Amino acid sequence: MVVLAQLLLATSHALAAAPPNIVVIVSDDAGYNEFSMQGAALFPTPRIDSIAANGVRFSQGYTSGAVCSPTRAGLMTGRYQNRFGHEFNIPPAYSEVNGLSLEETTVAEVLSAGGYRTIALGKWHLGYAPQFHPLSRGFSDYYGFLQGSRSYFPSPKPTRLNQLLRDRTPVAEKFDYMTDELGRRAAEYIAASGDKPFFMYLAFNATHGPDQATESDLAAVQSGGGNKKHRAMTIALDRAVGVVLDELHAKSLTDNTLVVFLNDNGGVNGHDNTPLRGFKGSTWEGGVRVPFAMQWPGVLPKGKIVDEPVISLDIFPTAVAAAGITPTPGKPLDGVDLLPFLTGKAEHAPHPTLYWKNGNNWAVRDGSLKLVSCNAPRLRNANSRGGAPELFDISIDPQESQDLAGARPDDVARLTAMYNTWKRDFPQPSWRSGGRSGN
Template sequence: MRRLFNAGLWVAMLLGPTLNAACAEGPADRPNIVFLYTDDQARWALGAYGNKEIHTPNLDRLAQAGALFENAFTATPVCSPSRASMLTSRYPTQFGIADWIDPKSEPDLGLAPSAILWPELLKAQGYATALMGKWHLGTRSEFHPTRQGFDHFFGFLGGGNQPIDPELEVEGTVRRVQGSLPDLLVGEGIRFVEANRDRPFLLSIHFRAPHVPYAPVPEQDSAHYETLDPTIPDVPGLPRQRVKTLTRRYYASVSSVDRNVGRLLDRLEALGLTGKTIVIFTSDHGYMIGHHGLWHKGNGTWLVEGKKEERRPNMFDDSIRVPLIVRWPGVVAPGTKVDRVVSNLDIFPSVVEMTGSGVPDNLRIGGRSFVPLLRDPKNKAIAWDDTLFGQYDMHNGQVANMRLIRTPEWKLIRHFEPGVDDELFHLADDPGETRNLTDNPAHRDRKAELAAQLQQWMISIGDPQAKGEKRVHPG
């Protein structure tokens, strides 16, 4: 209890006047937050983003009722660091989680108890808070979600599980639970909502789907794709039938999430909570099934025939671009489209502003609130920089040290590991990132300009790679 008391005291001290004002106002009129977080879901795997082959009617109606972000990204293309960035609004080198956490080889690694997470701030405002699903930010007791701002946890601490009959922590005890994992998580989420319907609540559901293994899923979800001949990337050397099989199974896993999102939305409506509940849907990073000849995300492996199934560290848009939908009744107009570039670090300041407070003055974060974009998406006077920065220090399976700067027109990926060329893409002409222009003399000045911006950003966040800056070009 001493650890929990000190954590609560620290959050109260951090909030200071903000917390006192919130308590004075009372929490009764604050909106509920439902945060839906999928694992490995690409932006292209959603009907609302133009995919006519996938069955996602509930997520599509969520988008129709709220805002669809056209250019949402993550700062890191793999699980654990991306999740930590979303919760803390800080970059991987700032919290010491560079790659996905392997509980077997890294049992002592986790998100530091001293970190301030936005669920902690909501809890300090009087919210009931719960996390259902995947944590993947440390398995030791001091890293547990209930010591990081969540009153209730129903899920699993590591990164892996199985889609049917998973092992879950239930009331503090790990046991095997019968059923489909998305069904189980949403069922518990609905029970939490019903028990807390008379007070403001934060319900976070961190799905494991559509992470591999995709199957099995309930027949009602896989049935949509039994006869589908899916469209796959046009990449030479892809094993086409294998990629199509993987795509069908991936789509079915996404549909298992979608069906359960529908269950939850319907229950919120039946309880009369829709009008006072903000629903946010996003994913931890992007995904590829044959895109660029790869499978998975930033630590993807080659999928083309004739190549060894070795890893190809990357920060392609397919690995960092994510879906992002926000339904905020009474504030966000149905059918809103937001085309500005936002990052997963922006979730933190946005949620705390949505709930009627703000980021404490004495807490430094890397994100910015996108609430102004939601309120008035067509207002060109809103000051907003569409430059994106990112990091990925890979050590599981292969070593890579990548830093990213992305503008709407250009993208530079610096490789600080020895012997690997940088990558420069002209997104305006080559949105598929198929032509690396890093050695093209015609773009030398552009690359140098981007590298200088990237270097300044790295210095600003204390990135250790800033000390090992390599020259952009000879001479």
């Protein structure tokens, strides 16, 4: 593991009187159109919406991966996960070698060295062996499970991979419903936080399969259309987020807490990604564009919609900058600190170019142009041209319905060259695809 060099902790932060708490909330596999802040009438999410209402909503928020584990690796390191071979989901089997590269530094390590209590809850999906455990990767506290998915209800015979852990110790499964349990436990950590700033990474497995909901939540969605289990699971997710926000308010921490909410990748096939094309696993917008919002009252503008592209890689440098921590030079980050852009101190867009690679499925977005190559038959649709790169102008065609490749061959060649240069020095993926997309 990289040993962090000396950290320079600013004596005061230009934006806050004291180092802020930082809470990063991640939902799992939800559809792009399954939150009311996205305009989804069948999915009322008032508590999640409040993060956008009290801060900023990114209309073009992306993740660095098209499936669960790679996105988490990118978020934790602030670097394209392909740079260190974390291109696919970790196979759902115990391994001493498969996990988030020990040569990479996590945001939790940086914040911990800067005086933060670091708390992880929920889905980990970054390795099963002790050296990959959250407590070995910069977190001081952990409550959750290591595998990419598990039952929402107590399991009579949990496995080594999906058992519920407090720190490293298995605990009895006496909860009622996992989503509510994670919200409640997160609130307990906040209540006990004291004066020390904390970084909380709250990774819900909702609304990832299996599709399981409580009877009371199912009863609440009997009217209207849509997938009732997905709708009921989203009610629980929103409720749990509300428990966390309420505890921040009860402890008078709201104003000095940076809260980030995003989904981990595009919605899985069967969820509602309207109006985007594609779904989880693809590099079309429906596979990598996600609901993404951020609040920090008094620092970030309220109710602002940001239309410039941002990416989950930005969470690492933004959190570290908010904390007033300057790490000594190390491996270069691909994410950028969003605070100057969001507070009006920098006018340029955060990212002129973004990239994605999931095996033979790849994309590059430069300005408003996006070149997409989808080479997995299961991810194509009737509009696909057999895996040949397709070119779109996202500014006028976010649905990726009008392929411009034939009319603009120079742009196809230019973006293809950019993509090939970006991936030129990447290692081979550290493992093959982990089978089912979420495990």
